[in-house]
Amino acid sequence: xxxxxxxxxxxxxxxxxxxxxxxxxxxxxxxxxxxxxxxxxxxxxxxxxxxxxxxxxxxxxxxxxxxxxxxxxxxxxxxxxxxxxxxxxxxxxxxxxxxxxxxxxxxxxxxxxxxxxxxxxxxxxxxxxxxxxxxxxxxxxxxxxxxxxxxxxxxxxxxxxxxxxxxxxxxxxxxxxxxxxxxxxxxxxxxxxxxxxxxxxxxxxxxxxxxxx
Ligand SMILES: C[S@@+](CC[C@H](N)C(=O)[O-])C[C@H]1O[C@@H](n2cnc3c(N)ncnc32)[C@H](O)[C@@H]1O
Numbered sequence: 001x002x003x004x005x006x007x008x009x010x011x012x013x014x015x016x017x018x019x020x021x022x023x024x025x026x027x028x029x030x031x032x033x034x035x036x037x038x039x040x041x042x043x044x045x046x047x048x049x050x051x052x053x054x055x056x057x058x059x060x061x062x063x064x065x066x067x068x069x070x071x072x073x074x075x076x077x078x079x080x081x082x083x084x085x086x087x088x089x090x091x092x093x094x095x096x097x098x099x100x101x102x103x104x105x106x107x108x109x110x111x112x113x114x115x116x117x118x119x120x121x122x123x124x125x126x127x128x129x130x131x132x133x134x135x136x137x138x139x140x141x142x143x144x145x146x147x148x149x150x151x152x153x154x155x156x157x158x159x160x161x162x163x164x165x166x167x168x169x170x171x172x173x174x175x176x177x178x179x180x181x182x183x184x185x186x187x188x189x190x191x192x193x194x195x196x197x198x199x200x201x202x203x204x205x206x207x208x209x210x211x212x213x
Contacts, residue, residue, distance in 0.1 A: 003164070003167075003204075013043060016044055017047045017051075019043040019047070022104060023043075023046060023070060023073060025101075026040075026068060026069065026070055027042070029068075030068045030070070030097075033097070034067075034094070039067050040070040041070050041071040041135075041161075045204050045207065046070060047074070048203065048207070049071055049133070049159070050074040050075070050078065052078070052131075052159065052209070053074070053075045053077060053078025053079070053131060054077060056131050056157055057078055057080055058078060058079060058080065058083055058130035058131040059080045059082075059083045059084075060085075060086075060128065060129045061075050061076070061079065061084070061085040061129060061130065061132070061133070062087075062088075062125070062127070062129045062131075062132045062133070062148065062151075063133045064088050064118045064122070064133070064144055065088070065089060065118075065134070065161075066088065066094065066113065067089065067094060068094060068097050068098060068101070069097070069098040069101045069102060071133060071135060072085060072102070072111055073101065073107065073111075075131065075133060076105070076107035079107065084110050084111075085107070085111045086114060086125060086127065087111065087113055087114065088115075088116070088118040088121050088122070089113075089136075090115070090116060090118070090136075092115055095115055098113055099113065118144065119143050119147065122144070122151075123147065128151050128153050128156075129148070129152055129153065129156055130152075130153050130156045130157070131156065131157050131159070132148050132152060132156070132159070133161070134158070134159070135160075135161040138165070138179035138182045138183055138186075139179060139182040140182075141160065141183065142182065142189060145158075145186065145189060145193075149195055149196070149212070150195075153212065154212055155212060156212045157209060157210070157211055157212075158208075158209075158210040158211075158212070159207060159208070159209055159210075160186070160190065160207070160208040160210070161205065161207055162205045162206060163183060163186070163206035163208045164200075164202065165179065165183050165206070166205060168180045168183075169183055187208070190208055194213075195213060196212055196213060197210065197211050197213060198210040
């Protein structure tokens with residue numbers, strides 16, 4: 001969904017860093033072989049994730065929702081030399097695809113894949129993070145927040161994707177639309193929780209940046 005006119009969107013992308021060749025290749029293969037290829041972050045948001053990660057220069061990153069590994073590779077670009085990125089996905093069919101691209105990249109040894117339900121894996125990891133990216137099932141966003149907020153280091157950043165949900169957050173919500181209902185609760189929680197400060201950016205499908213106080 002474009003929140004700004006398409007021509008302006010094209011101008012924005014044209015004046016943003018080019019997409020690295022490896023990520024172009026990953027995108028092509030995702031579209032050829034994997035269901036729901038539109039789930040990957042893509043050129044513009046990927047460069048934004050990379051830029052945010054480089055500004056933070058994190059030692060430890062947690063990603064919830066790996067899919068084919070696009071956003072993990074963008075976030076890894078900002079890691080410290082011995083930093084690590086843990087990424088979780090519930091879909092076992094994606095594991096080999098992700099690993100192939102992680103290993104071609106310069107960050108293969110720094111990226112740790114976890115297969116399973118993130119609500120179960122996050123407590124098992126028992127780590128703290130400088131940067132967390134939530135980009136998985138929307139009904140669990142509130143649960144993910146409660147699981148990670150005390151694991152975010154002071155000054156650490158939480159990025160939350162799809163928070164505008166194609167604009168559904170301001171439309172009449174059907175009572176069985178669990179994802180929209182969950183996002184409404186999540187956006188309210190981020191705004192009100194006193195442990196963080198939050199800015200919702202109307203970028204792509206909505207990306208919220210929250211900073212741990
Ligand atoms: C939008 S895609 C992630 C896209 C990826 N971050 C990117 O930008 O390339 C969401 C992913 O979340 C995963 N997922 C859904 N529910 C999950 C859960 N409970 N635990 C872990 N992963 C889950 C799906 O399998 C899917 O690959």
